[in-house]
Amino acid sequence: MIETKKMVLGIKDVVDLQEEDDMPTEPMTLNMGPSHPAMHGTVRIILTVEGETVKDADVQVGYLHRAFEKESEYATWTQVFPYTDRLNYVSPMLNNVGYALAVEKLLGIAEKVPERAQYIRVIVGEMSRIADHLTCMSAGAMELGAMTIYFWGIKAREWIWELLEELSGARMTHSYVRIGGLAYDLTPNFAEKVLALFPKINQVLKDIQDSLYENRIFRDRMDGTGMITQERALSYGWTGPTLRSTGIDYDVRKAHPYLVYDRFDFDVPVGSKGDNFDRYIVRMEEARQSMRILEQAFKQIPGGPVCLDDPRIILPPKPAVYNTIEGMISHFKIIVDGIKVPPGEVYSYTEGGNGELGFYIVSDGSGRPYKCHVRGPCFIITSALSEMIVNKPIADIVPTFDMMNMIGGECDR
């Protein structure tokens, strides 16, 4: 060690070295992020590299921590919806639905929510899922340098978000779902507009597929990089497309159907090797399956109300609020005190864009959550990142990290 120090300080000249192995080398510590283009501004990886090979990686998350769980404790049950929008901000509808289902489970009204509302929840959820997968696929291509693919995917995502904006009034932070139903019914001709999008979205997916699947450079970057075995993925607790890429067909929608998912005919695409390319094609196929579900949902959707008929849970209609004393009191109580949820605790899980999105909520009988914990799938998936990038080149971090689709809002909460 002393010898090394001397040489580093220049006392021993390089020409004096007996053999090449005498050359003093030391690993370099490299700080990747949080202000690094590939790290989304929300992750920091402290790398120890030898040349370009990562020898050690310390993944640090939490730069986008917004105290979701603590904030929720100060909000009424309904006021938590805008916070859930900001979990996975690429597919907010899925978070809305997941949270609503958890509260309804605790209220014991899960079965009583009108069928039309359940169908609409499936519809908006699957649209969000397509948007989520499109974002992941296109951003993954972009960070490998294929900027054009990114814009194609983003264009398609924007079509979906435009429709969701028409539905909810907000492009990203929809806050569309309510406990016991929905904020509004579908807009006129919504089904036609969505169905008219499918040929265009399919064309975009086909374009992406055509330009990447047979592209030697892309395949070299994706094939066999970021590999993980089924056992390791399971032991980390992976779910969602990343788990399915290893060949395990666990999908909450199939395994534990919620809403009306048991009425649809759809497949769960699985990969075989668990590498980045498998994750890519699993996402691509899932986007197509979501369109299948949507087509069936639009055929089956019944008419009727979109909200439960229960004044303790659902706000009264505005004319009633302004013209009747009962309506006004009911409105006041729900807004100020919140919905009274019976004491107890419940864990409810749905299939989010990245995997099992779980809400563990505890109520003490008041109008506000006593505890609202989120099992963000990204957080669990990101925990495996360090294992997957060690002993690989620095360049492999990019596709591996991208195909995990780590969304800061959901991971750091």
Add this chain to the structure above:
Amino acid sequence: MGLILLFLIPAAVFTGMAVALVGVIGVAIPWVASHPWGAWAMDPWFQALIKLGLLILLVVMPIASLLTWMERKQSAMMQDRIGPNRAGILGWRGWGIPHFIADAVKMIMKEDFVPAKANRFLFTLAPLMAIIPVFVTFAIVPFGSTVCPDKILQVITDTNQCTNGIGLQTAKMDVGLIFYFAIASLAVYGTTLAGWASYNKWSLLGGLRASSQMMSYEVTMGMAVLGAFMVFGTLEPQAMVYAQGPNPINWGIVKQPLGAILFFTAAMAETKRTPFDIPEGESEVIGYFVEYSGMRFGIFFLAEFIEVVFLSAIMATVFFGGWQVPFLYSDGFHLFGHALQMPHIVVVILQTTAWGMKVIFFCWFQLMVRWTMPRFRPDQLMNLGWKRLLPISIANILITAGVVLAFQAAGSR
């Protein structure tokens, strides 16, 4: 339509420039020289200076500047975007063309930042080392045939007949393309120094990647063009253009198709643009110029575009007949026994314009590639360079040598 416009605007600009270039070099300077007070105008040093100066000011810089606009507009078209359209000169927005002026103003006005621990001298030197070689290499590029100032309005059959002809090439050197390789190798110092002097680990990685990549691909580049040397029997670009002649069947692309593809690939790697942009790799190592801002960065940026122009010029010269217009001989068009005679000056302007069209075409083609492909990984790039391109180029040399030898033996070369 849009892509045609993208080609037509630079082409129109170039035609104007070609007229100005030929006008000054072939008409104005001889006119000055014809007076007793202007004998200095025929001084070879002055001639070389004025030729290189005009070539750079009238052709290279406008095309490089337009390329920044072309790149943005073309990528926008490929990606279904609108692209730059905001900047305007007195309300004239011209499809976003004024943006390159706005960009230049922005870069000049920005803070000239040097990191505290950077080596100031080398930090300043690096951008110069990057841009000066690419300017110097333009000295060997022939941009037209020979102007005979005495007979510009006559029809002449052979430009070698006139006594005081002015060659439209700055430096007629026997080493020709070897000079280009020698000077272009200097450019690697620019990138390596930039990476090293910035005192930033990421830029150091980028600089190392750049030096390894550029050195590896120089080998293939030299090997690929050796076949063309053998076929044309010369290293001098102007002589190569004469050897190719106006008939496209004799052009380099027909005689050396493999060499052309190999050279184009390797030279694209030299320009360090996607898919070979691993030294920059904005989502991986961010790039050797990560610490550069303002016009210092702008110089790297400009050098990259000038390299693109230069690569196109060499591609056109060696493999696509340089300034030769198909079937345009020095006295006019000859095709299938029909002839269309033209004055000398028209022929020269047509030829210079044709050279510009070829250059712009290859620029356009490189932009297409740049916005289509993802990026290599460094080790895959080395594999491609050393294990695939180099063996193929050596095989190309052997085959070419065999064929040339056979023709020589047959005495019909």
